[in-house]
Each structure stands twice: as C-alpha cells, then as structure tokens.
Amino acid sequence: MALRPINENESLKTSLLEARQRAESFSAAEASNQVQPCEDFTSAESTELGEFGINTSQIAPFSFAPPSGLLNAQHEMSAKKLDFLEQEAMRCVQLEEQVRQLEKSLQILTTQYNELLEVDGERLERIEELEHDVIDLRQLIKDQVSVLPDPITLATFCREHVSHKFYVIAA
Numbered sequence: 001m002a003l004r005p006i007n008e009n010e011s012l013k014t015s016l017l018e019a020r021q022r023a024e025s026f027s028a029a030e031a032s033n034q035v036q037p038c039e040d041f042t043s044a045e046s047t048e049l050g051e052f053g054i055n056t057s058q059i060a061p062f063s064f065a066p067p068s069g070l071l072n073a074q075h076e077m078s079a080k081k082l083d084f085l086e087q088e089a090m091r092c093v094q095l096e097e098q099v100r101q102l103e104k105s106l107q108i109l110t111t112q113y114n115e116l117l118e119v120d121g122e123r124l125e126r127i128e129e130l131e132h133d134v135i136d137l138r139q140l141i142k143d144q145v146s147v148l149p150d151p152i153t154l155a156t157f158c159r160e161h162v163s164h165k166f167y168v169i170a171a
Contacts, residue, residue: 009092016085023078 009089009096012085012089012092016082016089019078019082019085023075023082
C-alpha cells in the first residue's frame with residue numbers, strides 16, 4: 001500500500017472519528033467502572049488489621065470510580081471538542097470548495113491575460129511598423145521635393161514648351 005500525505009481535512013476527520021470512539025468507550029466505561037465500596041472495609045470487624053494492630057476506623061473507604069461530577073465534566077468537554085471538530089471539518093470542506101473555485105477562476109484569468117498580452121504585443125509591432133512607414137514616407141517626400149525645380153522656373157518652362165495648360169501644385 002502506497003503512503004500518501006494526509007491533508008488537513010483528512011486529519012480533522014480522523015481526529016473527529018477518534019473523539020467519537022473515545023466518547024463512546026468513555027460512556028461504556030463509566031457505566032461499568034463504577035465500583036461500590038466494599039462492605040468489609042467499613043464494617044466494625046475490619047477496623048483493626050489483625051497482627052499489625054493498625055486501626056483503620058479513620059481511613060476513608062476506597063472507591064475505584066472517579067467522582068461523577070468529574071466524569072460529567074469530562075464528558076461535557078469531550079462533547080464540546082467533538083462539536084468543535086465537526087464544525088472545523090465542515091469549515092475545511094467549504095474552504096476546499098472555495099479554493100477549487102478560485103483555482104478555476106485563476107486559470108481562466110491567466111489564460112485571458114496571456115491572450116491580451118499577445119494581442120497587445122501584436123498591436124505594438126504594428127504601431128512600430130507604421131511609425132517606420134511614416135518615417136520612410138517623410139524621407140521619400142523630402143527627397144522628391146529636393147529634386148523638383150523651383151515652382152516659378154517650372155511654370156515658366158511649361159508655358160514656353162507646353163501648348164496645353166496644366167496646374168502646378170506647390171509643395
């Protein structure tokens with residue numbers, strides 16, 4: 001049989017079972033262990049111990065059973081401990097269920113977070129590409145404007161050499 005670690009819930013269940021067994025055995029023992037004092041110890045004949053000459057009239061009779069008040073108090077304390085352990089076991093079961101639900105929620109949120117990170121990374125890449133495209137377009141326009149002749153010179157050239165009209169757009 002393989003050993004497996006005992007979690008807190010199993011430990012509480014075991015403690016609860018042991019407490020119940022102790023309470024049952026305690027009740028059974030209480031009923032059977034109450035010994036009545038022997039009449040021989042309290043009789044007048046036994047007040048002296050024969051050859052030793054000891055007077056036992058001042059000695060209280062011996063009882064094997066603890067006082068009933070003590071037994072009742074112990075039984076009451078055991079019942080309270082049992083109730084407490086039952087409540088703790090129920091609380092642990094509820095906490096375990098809550099932990100399971102929170103783990104599921106965490107897994108869902110982690111998946112969503114990772115998906116959002118991926119989408120955000122793709123958007124950042126696209127923004128960087130567009131920024132580079134804008135820089136390239138600006139440079140291209142600059143280069144084209146620097147190659148063009150002066151607009152006045154161009155207009156004069158066109159009037160002299162071109163028979164139809166066209167419009168020049170100044171940059």
